[in-house]
Amino acid sequence: MGEHNNTGTRGEDLAVDFLERNGYEILRRNFKCRRYEIDIIAMRGDWLLFIEVKTRSNLEYGTPEEFVLTEQSKRIMQAAEEFIFTTNWQGHIRFDIISVAIGEYTEVIHFEDAIN
Template identity: 60%
Template sequence: MRDHLDTGARGEQLAADFLKTKGFEIVARNYRHRRAEIDLIVKRDDWLIFVEVKTRTSISYGYPEEFVDDQKARLIFQAAEEYIYSTDWQGHIRFDIVSVRMGMPPEIIHFEDAIN
């Protein structure tokens, strides 16, 4: 079980570093509301982006981005709604997925507006 958590944490760090190089500001990591968690909340200009990071060491069972199901999306929306309300955010919002495929080097793909 520990390897799974370590892989996820490494993937989230790689995703955060990747997004920073693209000009995003990291606002929050692992934001929790009730049973929901948002891996990264980032900002650029007047956009607030809620990011689900999916990391896999192998694509034997599918690509990382394919593992965001409807239930996960609902939980992300609920947590995002609470964050928007609690911070009184007035700008644009979007829900993205960052797919991290561990390897040498890791492959990172950013899917904008991927959860709707």
């Protein structure tokens, strides 16, 4: 596994820890639907959350959340539709981003309702 994958996995682990400490239940990690993937599917109250985790060890080229592209957002929404359909979810949904910066200091920031 390459350095990039190690950084991404570490970021997802930190995001899961952050979510669990803040009262979220993790339903799935790395949910795959055809070519699409959602990093974390979580639940809190009557909200189902689809969460994209972006991790960077170097902020020279921008913050992690700046790397969620429009095309990627569309793929996340398509995978979410599949999950909603197969589970017959009838409640609220939200698309979030968790930004993880790993370096001298580790920072986890949760952006709610960040993907439209």
